[in-house]
Amino acid sequence: MNKDKHLTSDEISGMLKSAGLSATSQRIGLCRYVLCEAKHPTVDDVRSWAAGQGLKTSLATVYNTLHALCKAGMLKDLRFPHSEKVVYDNNVDPHHHFLDDDTGSIVDIPITEFDYKNKLGSEFEIHDVDIIIRGKLKLKD
Amino acid sequence: MNKDKHLTSDEISGMLKSAGLSATSQRIGLCRYVLCEAKHPTVDDVRSWAAGQGLKTSLATVYNTLHALCKAGMLKDLRFPHSEKVVYDNNVDPHHHFLDDDTGSIVDIPITEFDYKNKLGSEFEIHDVDIIIRGKLKLKD
DNA sequence: ATGATTGCAAATGATTTGCATCATA
């Protein structure tokens, strides 16, 4: 999760155009949330945020935009075992996830904690490793 | 995956009863597939198998049965990132999975290949670690 | 007998799609 990237509308607009996407007002608005502010939001989260902002956006456009951002590599879609809803992650660098079984909240885990490539036989060509650590997040004291 | 457990109907019947489930013919039939023969089947796979066997079973019963078997610990439900369908696994011992990005086929990976518990800070109470290794399965030569 | 299980069909929830309208480059 990139917390508070604080991208300006112009910066977002530029990023969209570099990705070959036209910079519509709904896309810029949604990006402001999904690329900066949001932590692992679902489509519903994005819609609610947009509604709260008075940003007029249809469901189809939310899906279209999120798909376009994923295809452009600006966002990643994740599916966790506890839910059938896709969640989106603006941290597109390799990393893993901790999933709180009680609250459903998701915490990013740096990938350097683990390393397992090249532990399997040569018939396995590894592209990627998804790790979901499930448990309970305890309050620090 | 437990390949070919070759359970008899009586054995399955006994397992069901020990789990507090009555041994109906559809449950015994579905178990024959799902506990012995099948490798990571989806609900559709189970239905097709049943249809091919002439085993009359409704969709609702397939879902009911699979849920009951999961609750009884005889089966595990898994959700992979490439599909919105749940797949079922009769290997209920801890292990991880290799997912072929091209074919969607799934291979079990022994858990002993990896070990990362106790690598996170103490605020993470770890219950379980799900690992999905994505890549391509090459033909052995 | 009686309580659990089945089957059907309708309901739900997430996501996708078709198409006419509209905005951006």
Next chain:
DNA sequence: TATGATGCAAATCATTTGCAATCAT
């Protein structure tokens, strides 16, 4: 202005549910 984006509503796909009929113990 022409292409691509939007919005709406209907469609689809997986899964769940309500309820009457049926089966296992």
